[in-house]
Amino acid sequence: MTTGVPERPLQIEHADLSLIGHREENQDRVAIADADGTVMLAVVDGMGGHADGARAAEVAMRAMLSEFWEMSRPLFDPEGFLHLTVGRAHEAVVALGQGLPPEIRPRATCALCLVQGSSAYWAHVGDSRIYQLRHGKVFQRTRDHSHVELLVRAGRITEHQAQGHPMRNYVECCIGGDPALPEMTLSGRRALVPGDVLMLCSDGLWSGLGDQQVASLSTSPRDHLREALVTLGEQAVSNSAPYADNTSAAAVRWLGP
Numbered sequence: 001m002t003t004g005v006p007e008r009p010l011q012i013e014h015a016d017l018s019l020i021g022h023r024e025e026n027q028d029r030v031a032i033a034d035a036d037g038t039v040m041l042a043v044v045d046g047m048g049g050h051a052d053g054a055r056a057a058e059v060a061m062r063a064m065l066s067e068f069w070e071m072s073r074p075l076f077d078p079e080g081f082l083h084l085t086v087g088r089a090h091e092a093v094v095a096l097g098q099g100l101p102p103e104i105r106p107r108a109t110c111a112l113c114l115v116q117g118s119s120a121y122w123a124h125v126g127d128s129r130i131y132q133l134r135h136g137k138v139f140q141r142t143r144d145h146s147h148v149e150l151l152v153r154a155g156r157i158t159e160h161q162a163q164g165h166p167m168r169n170y171v172e173c174c175i176g177g178d179p180a181l182p183e184m185t186l187s188g189r190r191a192l193v194p195g196d197v198l199m200l201c202s203d204g205l206w207s208g209l210g211d212q213q214v215a216s217l218s219t220s221p222r223d224h225l226r227e228a229l230v231t232l233g234e235q236a237v238s239n240s241a242p243y244a245d246n247t248s249a250a251a252v253r254w255l256g257p
Helices: 053-070 078-096 147-153 159-163 211-219 225-239
Strands: 011-019 028-035 038-046 107-116 119-125 129-134 137-141 197-201 247-256
Touching (some): 038 053, 078 119, 119 129, 129 211, 225 247
Antiparallel strands (some): 129 137, 197 247
8 A cells, every 4th residue: 555655766875784704604684675765674683593593584584575575665554564574574484493492493683674755664673773873973773672781771781881791692582483473662753864874783783883983874975875884894893803793784874855
């Protein structure tokens, strides 16, 4: 179903990257789909401590892209689409684990964002993040579904202490594993102003960078978003050496109506 709004190209610039880091396999998947005045960005991080993390990420991403391409655009109900799409990805990963013991079933974290008109909408599960960057600062960011994030929000540790916390990689929820739909966080509508950058990333990127470094993406020159994103990714890998995780991101700069 469409809104009746005339289709017009979004004035955007987008880029993505996925680096293997210091792992033997890249279990991240990244995608950007752009059509009919709507763009979808997605990042899925297969959980390496479980069976077939790479396949979990691949299956989840395929399910998300399938939902996007099957929907009429512009999307009439962006938040409903996000909820449905994360649910479909979860079901697909759950199916991979049928017959396996619960502790080793494939799992993944994910971040999903839609840009339509002058608005953005997003959803995430786990510790894959979404940042809204504005004028060289982190304007908004998602809060991880993780034990460490709960400690930060309770004031028991600082953001700096969280980066080196021994439970930093422990997530409270994910897609896959148990059949029940996991907790997901939906953003609601977020207004965009010209120059805003939205960046989705796996924990391999944000864990190796401070907010100031992440926010620098929004000050990169026009038509240089990809170069700036590659620089960030390489910095994250270098800062986490010699144990850098897969490091992946997708970004879009909204240039105005």
